[in-house]
Structure formats: C-alpha cells, structure tokens
Amino acid sequence: MNDAEIRAVALATLKSIAPEIEEDELRGDHPLRRQVDLDSMDWLNFLLGLHDKLKVEIPEADYAKLVTLDEVVAYLAAKSP
Amino acid sequence: MIEFKLPSLGADMDDGRLLEWKVQPGDVVKKGQVVAIVDTSKTAVDVESWQEGTVAELIVVPGEKIPVGTVLATFLEPGEKPGTARPAPRPAGLPTLAAPAGTPSPGTRRMVSPAARKHAQEKGLDIATIAGTGPRGAVTLEDVERQAAIKPSGPAGVPVGKNAEMRRAIAAAMARSKREIPHYYVAESIPMGAALAWLTQENARRPMGERLLPAALLLKAVALALQRFPELNGFFRDGAFQAAAKVHLGVAISMRAGGLIAPALLAAESKPLTQLMQELTDLVKRCRAGSLKSSEISEPTITVTNLGDQGSESVFGVIYPPQVALVGFGRIADRPWAENGGLKLMPAVTASLSADHRVSDGHRGALFLIEVRELLQRPEEFDK
Known part of the structure; x- marks a missing residue:
C-alpha cells in the first residue's frame, strides 16, 4: 500500500469517528487532536480502526510519535506488511 | 393484563415519540427485551420490558408523541388467555394498531x-x-x-x-x-504515578483491542469507594433519600453535535477492569449512535464526568436529579509534587465531588475522595 492509500484509509477511519471533519481543512502537518475534537477513547478507536484495517500493531509506547496525520501515515507506511 | 407504559428516562424527560415497535402482537416478550424505540429530547432509546408476557395489543402508533406514563401496549401475562382481561384504556384519538395474535401485519413496523x-x-x-x-x-x-x-x-x-x-x-x-439541591463541593489532588505505571505495564502485554484507558481506573476506583459511602449513591425522591444497592455509574458522554448524555455502566463495582473498559467503549459508541437501552438511561445512581486528556485541570459538576452526587475528574498532568521532604514531578489528577447537603456533609465527602485516592495507589488490587 502506498502513502496515498494509507492516508485514505486513515481519513476514512477518522471520519467514522468524527463525521463532521472536512478533509480539505485538515492540515497533515498540524497536531491532529488540535484540529479534530478527539477524546482519549476516540483516539484509541482511531488507532484500533487502523490496526484492524492495515494489520499494523501499534504499541502504546509509540502513541507519542503519532501527533500529526503525516506522522501517522509515515508510521503506518514503515510498519505496513 | 400487563400495561407497558412509557417509562421516564431521566429528570429531563416529560414525553417521547415512539419511533418503532420491535415486537408484534403475538410475540413472546422476555424480561430485558427491547420492545420499542422511543425518541427522547436527547436521543433515541431502546426501551426494554421489565415483565414477561405475550404482546396483546400495540396501542400507540410510531410517530406519535406521548407523555411519560402513557400505556404503549398491553401484554398477556404468562398463562393468561386473550379476551379474559378487560380491554386496556386507550388515549382518545389514537388509532389502534391491534392485529390478531399470531398474524403480524406488515407495514406497522417502521424499519x-x-x-x-x-x-x-x-x-x-x-x-x-x-x-x-x-x-x-x-x-x-x-x-x-x-x-x-x-x-x-x-x-x-x-x-x-x-x-x-x-x-x-x-x-x-x-x-x-x-x-x-443544596450543593457542596470538595476536591482532592490525586497522585497518578503508581496507577499510570501499572497501566503502561498492563497495556504493553495486552492486545490493542483490550488496552485500558486511565478513565477505566478512575471509574472503577469511584465504584469501589462508593460501597463504603452509600449516602452518595442513590436517589433523593419525595423528600427522602434511598441508597442504591448497586453502583450504576452514570458516565457523562459528550455528543459530537453538542450536548451530553450520562448513561450507566451497570453494577460497575462488581465488574473486572477489562469488562468495564469494554462496556465503556460500547456505551460511548452506542450513545453517539443513538442506541442506548432504557435501563442505562434511567438507572444511574451517581454520575462521573471525566474531562480526559484534552480537558481542563478540574471540574465541579451539577448533580443530575434525583441523584445526590457527581464526581469530576480533570486532566491528568505532570505537577510539582512534595513527598518525603522533597519535590518531584508527578502525574496527578484533581478529583472533585459535588454532593447534596440534604443527604451528606463535606466531612464525609472529603473522606470519600481520600478513599478514591487510596484505591488509585493500588490498581493491581481492583480485580481481586
């Protein structure tokens, strides 16, 4: 899967949790949780959704690396089978 | 003959709109079975039956707005034959939906x-x-x-x-x-170092789907502490307080479109952490999707509002009547912490209690928060 495909999966997962988001207004290099109102359970569900769709294991210790959408995509691309 | 009435699903509900029947005349209804979906001013609710029986007549039509207490349907009690009971009173002007037992009529059911x-x-x-x-x-x-x-x-x-x-x-x-409600308020800073260290270790060995959030620990600690403070857990009705036997923990859940609902984690004191976390996840999901059960809405015996990691430092809540207390947790954050004559960094959370002065006093309220603090120093004992 290439970066664009992974980004599309990430956005679809995000939309399933926060249907109100406007993709065009999301900045990939800004902290995601500042732009989208995600509480800690939303965040957990977001990562769980990515795990289910992409079969990527995300240890809790790595959560700190996943701040922006760009970082999430890069992380998943590196770990994606 | 059993009258299935529109229950009150909280202090803020006077009426509801029947959206959909989940049963037909002739269906056997079990205890706890979802019988109808009713729209309240806050959300759609799956209304459960608390009695067993066979559906005799559906009285109210989907789309109809009815006050709390209205007879929605009648059930035959187990063993009762149709026609042996007097017909149920029906609100004037409502068309009937009755169909002979055993012949479900298509079209009455709104999918x-x-x-x-x-x-x-x-x-x-x-x-x-x-x-x-x-x-x-x-x-x-x-x-x-x-x-x-x-x-x-x-x-x-x-x-x-x-x-x-x-x-x-x-x-x-x-x-x-x-x-x-004459509210009083007390607050306590709770060190979370031990709890978070335990959580990190625990989550490292758990599959993703079973990881715990700090919220699960906070909720469990409240539920356990309440067992020793029955004056904070129950309802104040008709001028008197009734303590509840179980801790049905209302959890304030914010809706994405605005507003909030606080449905219950039922019997939270008796559930292991993993189960409590799963039920919390499920509750939030269903709350936002508009498919809560009536028991979850009507039964909270106390409410917890947890602002989470994006929230502010502390919160003092407004009690949801007829409950008599509300526990608030602010954001868990590193703070300078004095311990053993020294100063260090410590993740901590401010817990607050808003409680009804007709039922309890600040002294007991303070002791309750200290109990919550002590419990949170030993999360490994929660499931014992």
Whole structure:
C-alpha cells in the first residue's frame, strides 16, 4: 500500500469517528487532536480502526510519535506488511 | 393484563415519540427485551420490558408523541388467555394498531437503518415524517439525505431540531438541580504515578483491542469507594433519600453535535477492569449512535464526568436529579509534587465531588475522595 492509500484509509477511519471533519481543512502537518475534537477513547478507536484495517500493531509506547496525520501515515507506511 | 407504559428516562424527560415497535402482537416478550424505540429530547432509546408476557395489543402508533406514563401496549401475562382481561384504556384519538395474535401485519413496523437515524438526528429531522424507499419501506440514509436537502436548516449559529431540544432538556434538568439541591463541593489532588505505571505495564502485554484507558481506573476506583459511602449513591425522591444497592455509574458522554448524555455502566463495582473498559467503549459508541437501552438511561445512581486528556485541570459538576452526587475528574498532568521532604514531578489528577447537603456533609465527602485516592495507589488490587 502506498502513502496515498494509507492516508485514505486513515481519513476514512477518522471520519467514522468524527463525521463532521472536512478533509480539505485538515492540515497533515498540524497536531491532529488540535484540529479534530478527539477524546482519549476516540483516539484509541482511531488507532484500533487502523490496526484492524492495515494489520499494523501499534504499541502504546509509540502513541507519542503519532501527533500529526503525516506522522501517522509515515508510521503506518514503515510498519505496513 | 400487563400495561407497558412509557417509562421516564431521566429528570429531563416529560414525553417521547415512539419511533418503532420491535415486537408484534403475538410475540413472546422476555424480561430485558427491547420492545420499542422511543425518541427522547436527547436521543433515541431502546426501551426494554421489565415483565414477561405475550404482546396483546400495540396501542400507540410510531410517530406519535406521548407523555411519560402513557400505556404503549398491553401484554398477556404468562398463562393468561386473550379476551379474559378487560380491554386496556386507550388515549382518545389514537388509532389502534391491534392485529390478531399470531398474524403480524406488515407495514406497522417502521424499519430505520442506524445510519439513517443518526443522520436524521444530526440534521434535526423527524424520522417519522420521512418516507422510506428501502426494503419493506425501510428508511435509508439516502432517504434522510434527500429530506435534509429539501428541508432548509435554521439561520447560521442557531441550533435547530435535536440540538435545541437537547439544550432545553439539559436546561430543565440543571435548573431543577440548582433550584432544589443544596450543593457542596470538595476536591482532592490525586497522585497518578503508581496507577499510570501499572497501566503502561498492563497495556504493553495486552492486545490493542483490550488496552485500558486511565478513565477505566478512575471509574472503577469511584465504584469501589462508593460501597463504603452509600449516602452518595442513590436517589433523593419525595423528600427522602434511598441508597442504591448497586453502583450504576452514570458516565457523562459528550455528543459530537453538542450536548451530553450520562448513561450507566451497570453494577460497575462488581465488574473486572477489562469488562468495564469494554462496556465503556460500547456505551460511548452506542450513545453517539443513538442506541442506548432504557435501563442505562434511567438507572444511574451517581454520575462521573471525566474531562480526559484534552480537558481542563478540574471540574465541579451539577448533580443530575434525583441523584445526590457527581464526581469530576480533570486532566491528568505532570505537577510539582512534595513527598518525603522533597519535590518531584508527578502525574496527578484533581478529583472533585459535588454532593447534596440534604443527604451528606463535606466531612464525609472529603473522606470519600481520600478513599478514591487510596484505591488509585493500588490498581493491581481492583480485580481481586
């Protein structure tokens, strides 16, 4: 899967949790949780959704690396089978 | 003959709109079975039956708005034969939906997809007024979108439909609380170093789907502490307090479109952490999708509001009547912490208690928060 495909999966997962988001207004290099109102359970569900769709294991210790959408995509691309 | 009435689903509910029957005349109903879906001012609720029986007559038609206490349907008690009981009183002017037992009539059942219901709620549309084009007349997401395109929404910035109703419901309950309940408040800083260290270790060995959030620990600690403080857990009704036997922990859940609902984690004190976390996840999901059960809405014996990691430092809540207490948790954050004559960094959370002075005093309230603090120093013992 290439970066664009992974980004599309990430956005679809995000939309399933926060249907109100406007993709065009999301900045990939800004902290995601500042732009989208995600509480800690939303965040957990977001990562769980990515795990289910992409079969990527995300240890809790790595959560700190996943701040922006760009970082999430890069992380998943590196770990994606 | 059993009368199945519209239950009150909270202090802020005077009436509801029947959306859909989940049973037909002739169906056998078990205890706890979802019988109907009713729209309250806040959300759609799956209304359960607390009695066993066989559906005799469906009295209220989907789409009808009815006050709390209205007889929605009649059931035959186990062993009772049809026709042996007197007919149930029926509100004047309501058309009947009765069908002979055993012959379910198509068309009386309004099928609505969960996505369609949720979308209609967000758009402030009344699902009963939307024509369904799906299989067997089901209302689909497309039907709702088509209707939403026709119906103009209100002026920008003015809440319409569901949002306005939600605000009215919250206003009514909170105004009643502030009018009737003499609140007192106490707060306590709770060190979370031990709890978070245990959580990190625990989560490292758990599969992703079973990881715990700090919220699960906070909720469990409250539920366990309440067992020793029954004066904070129960209802104040008709001038007297009744303590509850179990801790049905109301969890304040914010809705994405605004407003909040606080459904219950039932018997939270007796559930292992993993189960509590799963039930919390499920509760939040269903709350936002508009498929809560009536027992979850009507039974919370106390409410917890947890602001989470994006929240502010502390919160002092307004008690949800007829409950008598509300526990608030702010954001867990590193703080300078004095311990053993030294100063260090410590993750900590401010826990607060708003409680009803008619039932308890600040001294007991303070002891309760200290109990919560002590419990949170030993999370490994929660499941013992």
